[in-house]
Amino acid sequence: MSIKRTYTEINSKIKSGQAVVVTAEELIGMVKDKGIAATAEQVDVVTTGTFGPMCSSGAFINLGHSKPRMKIQKAWLNKVPAYGGIAAADVFLGATELPEDDPLNNSYPGEFRYGGGHVIEDMVAGKTIKYKAVAYGTDCYPLKEIETEITLQEINEAILMNPRNAYQNYNCAVNLSDRTVYTYMGMLKPGLGNAHYSTAGQLSPLLKDPDFRTIGIGTRIFLGGGIGYVIWNGTQHFPEHITDKDGKYLGSAGGTLSVLGDLKQMSPKWLKGSSFLGYGASLTVGIGIPIPVLDEDILRFAAASDEELYAPVVDYGDAYPNRKPGNLGYVSYAELKSGKISLNGKEIPTASMSSYKKAREIASILKGWILKGDFLLSQPAQLLPNTTSGIVGKALK
Amino acid sequence: MSPPKIVLRFTASISDKPIIYHLVKDYDLVVNIVKANINPHKEGMLILELSGEKYQEGLEYLRSQGVTVQPLTQEIVRNEDRCSSCGACTAICPSGALYIERPGMEVKFDSDKCVVCQLCLKICPLRAMEVRF
Numbered sequence: 406m407s408i409k410r411t412y413t414e415i416n417s418k419i420k421s422g423q424a425v426v427v428t429a430e431e432l433i434g435m436v437k438d439k440g441i442a443a444t445a446e447q448v449d450v451v452t453t454g455t456f457g458p459m460c461s462s463g464a465f466i467n468l469g470h471s472k473p474r475m476k477i478q479k480a481w482l483n484k485v486p487a488y489g490g491i492a493a494a495d496v497f498l499g500a501t502e503l504p505e506d507d508p509l510n511n512s513y514p515g516e517f518r519y520g521g522g523h524v525i526e527d528m529v530a531g532k533t534i535k536y537k538a539v540a541y542g543t544d545c546y547p548l549k550e551i552e553t554e555i556t557l558q559e560i561n562e563a564i565l566m567n568p569r570n571a572y573q574n575y576n577c578a579v580n581l582s583d584r585t586v587y588t589y590m591g592m593l594k595p596g597l598g599n600a601h602y603s604t605a606g607q608l609s610p611l612l613k614d615p616d617f618r619t620i621g622i623g624t625r626i627f628l629g630g631g632i633g634y635v636i637w638n639g640t641q642h643f644p645e646h647i648t649d650k651d652g653k654y655l656g657s658a659g660g661t662l663s664v665l666g667d668l669k670q671m672s673p674k675w676l677k678g679s680s681f682l683g684y685g686a687s688l689t690v691g692i693g694i695p696i697p698v699l700d701e702d703i704l705r706f707a708a709a710s711d712e713e714l715y716a717p718v719v720d721y722g723d724a725y726p727n728r729k730p731g732n733l734g735y736v737s738y739a740e741l742k743s744g745k746i747s748l749n750g751k752e753i754p755t756a757s758m759s760s761y762k763k764a765r766e767i768a769s770i771l772k773g774w775i776l777k778g779d780f781l782l783s784q785p786a787q788l789l790p791n792t793t794s795g796i797v798g799k800a801l802k
Numbered sequence: 803m804s805p806p807k808i809v810l811r812f813t814a815s816i817s818d819k820p821i822i823y824h825l826v827k828d829y830d831l832v833v834n835i836v837k838a839n840i841n842p843h844k845e846g847m848l849i850l851e852l853s854g855e856k857y858q859e860g861l862e863y864l865r866s867q868g869v870t871v872q873p874l875t876q877e878i879v880r881n882e883d884r885c886s887s888c889g890a891c892t893a894i895c896p897s898g899a900l901y902i903e904r905p906g907m908e909v910k911f912d913s914d915k916c917v918v919c920q921l922c923l924k925i926c927p928l929r930a931m932e933v934r935f
Contacts, residue, residue: 456886458927516924591890592925599893677886679927689886689928744902756893758927760886761907 408445408701412784415449415697419778426450426775428768429613429696429707436708445704450775450782453610454627454693454767457603457759458679460589461569461640462500462688464525464668467561468536470494476546480538482524489538493546494561496538498524500678500688510683514587520686523678525565528557529629530673563668565629565676569639571692573611573660574647574716575603577736577755579748582722587683591758593721600718600746600755605764606711606738610694613707615657616792617644619696621785626664627693627771630675632780633666635694638789643798647715647735655715655735660789664692675767691763693771697782711738718748728800805853807836807874808861812846816868825852829860849874877934878918880911885930891922 418424425448427435432451435444466487468477477489480496484504487496502521509515528534533554542549557563579600580586580593587593590601604612614620624635639661647655675691698704717732719725724732736746741755774780790796812821817840825831831854840846852860864871887909891900899915900922902908922931 457888518929591927592894594894601890601893677884677928680924680929681927682924687927742904742907744904754893756889756891756902757907758888758890760888762887765907 407442408698410449410697410699412697412782416781418449419775419781422776422778424449424775426452426772428765428772429453429608430765430768432704432708433607433710436704441701441705441708444708445698445701448698448704451613451696451698451704451707452693452768452771452775453613453696454608454691454764454771455571455605455610455759456675456691456763456767457605457689458589458681458687459567459570459690460501460685460687462525462565462567462690463521464498464528465491465562465564465566466496466498467563468494468496468555469561471548471551473548474546475538475548475551476540476543477538478540480536482534482536483519483527484535485519485521485524487521497566500525501685503686514683516682517680517684517686520678520680522686522688525668525688526673526676526678528563529668529671529676531556531558557669564665565633565668565671566665567690568663569641569661570664570690571610571639571662571694572604573609573615573644574656574658574714576719576725576732577602577716577741577746578721578725579718579733579753580722581720584722586721587681588721589681589684589687590721591756592682595722597748597751597753600741600748600753601758602716602738602741602755603758604716604738605759605761606714606742607709608761608764608768609714610692611660611662612656612709612714614694614696614703615660615706617660617789618703619699619785619788620662620694621788623783623786624694625780625783626695627691627767627774628664628666628671629668629691630672631666631670633664633692634783635662635785635789636665637663639663641798642790643796644790644792644794646792647717649735656709656713657792658717662692662789691767693767695771695775695780695782711742714738716741805834805851807849807851809872809874810846810848810850810864811870812848813868814844817844817846819867821864821867821869822848824863825860829856829863830854831856831860877913878916878920878922879913879932879934881930881932884928885909885926886928888927890927891925891931894921894925896921
């Protein structure tokens with residue numbers, strides 16, 4: 406490998422305004438023009454982005470102490486329950502939580518108009534939130550009931566803490582059955598009526614550093630419009646290399662992130678409550694990760710294009726819900742983004758559940774932050790586990 | 803096929819009168835209220851599906867009471883601020899009114915092609931599609 410860079414060198418260039426920063430999309434064109442070696446010599450940082458529903462998200466909120474003090478046992482924010490089983494004035498609000506009077510799927514398919522993710526969006530938008538809590542009362546925390554209003558700025562802290570975000574790769578969902586199914590991948594028509602995919606492909610953060618050579622604990626990121634950090638691998642982080650039936654390498658999959666940031670710095674533009682017909686409520690999250698070009702190999706992976714990145718096609722009519730192994734083959738992100746794929750001799754319209762347009766915007770914003778000298782790259786304390794870790798998923802018996 | 807929708811507009815002076823009751827009782831009409839609204843000035847708006855043999859007589863009764871009656875010109879509109887251009891609606895839209903413009907991967911809405919099936923209203927995860935009456 407010809408070039409080697411360190412975080413110190415790159416950050417020094419960022420501070421002095423000398424760093425060369427490109428988005429992952431821009432990088433693809435550069436490598437085509439000049440090749441990997443010349444591009445690696447020139448580019449210091451590659452930025453990535455993704456904006457999609459990330460169900461495993463939520464916020465730790467410190468409401469401050471009431472007078473008399475209260476040990477919150479159960480709490481509701483805009484009628485959405487928040488978990489009070491931590492310390493006295495802290496609660497955790499999950500993105501997929503629903504009001505107790507939500508009709509769910511009793512009128513199938515349920516609309517799930519409002520949930521925890523929508524509360525988070527409303528908080529970040531500066532809206533007044535109705536807050537109610539109950540407690541069992543103790544000598545030092547005697548108050549048993551409270552009902553009031555809060556805004557994000559008035560409370561002490563709100564920390565966005567998402568245990569599983571930014572899936573490295575994800576299924577392309579189809580439906581082989583003869584009835585419509587409503588899923589977290591949207592509405593899937595019967596008999597292969599449509600195909601929905603989720604990942605941002607050539608802009609997807611974890612597909613651009615697929616073996617986690619730069620992403621790890623402490624990596625500084627764009628999160629929800631503000632600055633955040635990778636704090637651990639996400640739950641269900643099962644890194645693997647995917648291969649087709651002939652053993653050809655098709656890329657990586659299975660990685661996830663656990664991320665955290667200050668909700669007060671974030672924006673409702675990048676944190677949107679979402680509703681999935683027949684499935685539930687969620688939070689659509691914007692994440693962007695910078696990849697330092699420490700060597701040529703890192704740049705080679707960061708330059709992978711949609712034509713080189715693949716997603717497995719999975720049946721959500723039967724195989725997925727019943728945890729049956731296997732898939733229906735692989736399609737490239739270039740095919741998916743074209744608007745149609747061929748499967749079982751049939752041409753199927755495709756659509757994305759994440760926004761490529763917004764992913765591009767995030768990568769550009771992050772590029773701008775770095776170019777301005779405002780955003781320094783942080784060297785991870787420990788890299789995320791990759792395929793050599795041997796981590797595999799365990800099933801609940 | 804549901805009956806054609808009509809929009810009724812009430813002035814403040816009649817919005818508290820039992821007009822719908824008379825449509826049912828006196829003209830034997832089947833009434834399905836699609837939407838109802840009274841604004842701060844006490845003026846009312848109703849969107850109904852109305853059917854029955856005395857349909858025309860019912861409409862004449864409404865007009866005689868001072869109610870304005872017109873057919874519904876319904877349309878779907880897109881809240882561009884809310885839309886993130888994911889594309890979840892595009893493979894569902896039966897007429898191709900909602901589609902992805904490439905290479906920008908932006909969702910576009912051609913309202914001329916829209917058949918107002920309203921599927922997109924609930925399919926959109928960010929609820930960016932709205933129906934305007």
